[in-house]
């Protein structure tokens with residue numbers, strides 16, 4: 001007896017292939033000025049690039065391709081590069097309407113990101129997933145229809161991105177992730193990276209004289225023996 005197409009379909013292994021693309025804004029020249037008290041400009045440029053490498057590596061392991069939105073000329077073998085000299089918001093809002101697939105917007109200063117932590121974002125059932133940054137910023141946005149979305153970074157951007165989603169009628173999943181909420185902005189953020197990091201950015205710190213030490217029962221960071229955070 002012939003089986004019906006419906007029955008065959010029912011028992012088939014259905015694999016839905018979804019294609020995602022990541023946007024990573026990146027400022028290669030004089031980045032991370034909030035770390036200027038503990039690193040020279042040359043070191044900040046090197047460190048920012050190593051952090052970016054860790055982020056790209058995690059993104060690519062999830063199967064996402066990536067485009068860097070760079071403020072100046074930059075060569076990268078693992079991602080496409082678009083040179084956009086305007087500000088962060090303008091660069092991302094230039095890119096979003098051109099998307100024909102879900103977009104992952106991720107900052108380059110999240111070197112603790114792992115493929116597993118990103119999978120939680122990419123597998124959301126909501127229209128959008130968001131990872132807040134420390135202090136009110138936004139570290140990661142995953143939006144399934146980026147062509148209708150826009151970003152407003154800086155200041156209390158986390159709250160603004162939730163508002164934009166609400167105005168568009170989008171469902172939102174808020175992802176609670178220590179790894180992706182910790183953006184490396186201030187010297188004190190280096191503590192977390194040195195404790196929980198796993199990639200080249202953590203190695204870079206140890207190779208450049210940064211170390212962890214204990215003081216009054218708290219972990220602090222030293223550079224060449226001097227406390228910096």
Ligand SMILES: Nc1nc2c(ncn2[C@@H]2O[C@H](COP(=O)(O)OP(=O)(O)OP(=O)(O)O)[C@@H](O)[C@H]2O)c(=O)[nH]1
Nearest residue numbers: 025026027031032033034069087088091107108109
């Ligand atoms: N395309 C683009 N990316 C930017 C710009 N400014 C910062 N970024 C990137 O946006 C992300 C978040 O930026 P910040 O944390 O403010 O980094 P930053 O400007 O290097 O650091 P600070 O000088 O300490 O504010 C990082 O991935 C930066 O590389 C910009 O003007 N254009």
Ligand SMILES: C[C@H](OP(=O)(O)O)C(=O)O
Nearest residue numbers: 137138153154155157185
């Ligand atoms: C870009 C900005 O980053 P922060 O200044 O919090 O590092 C934000 O998340 O809005």
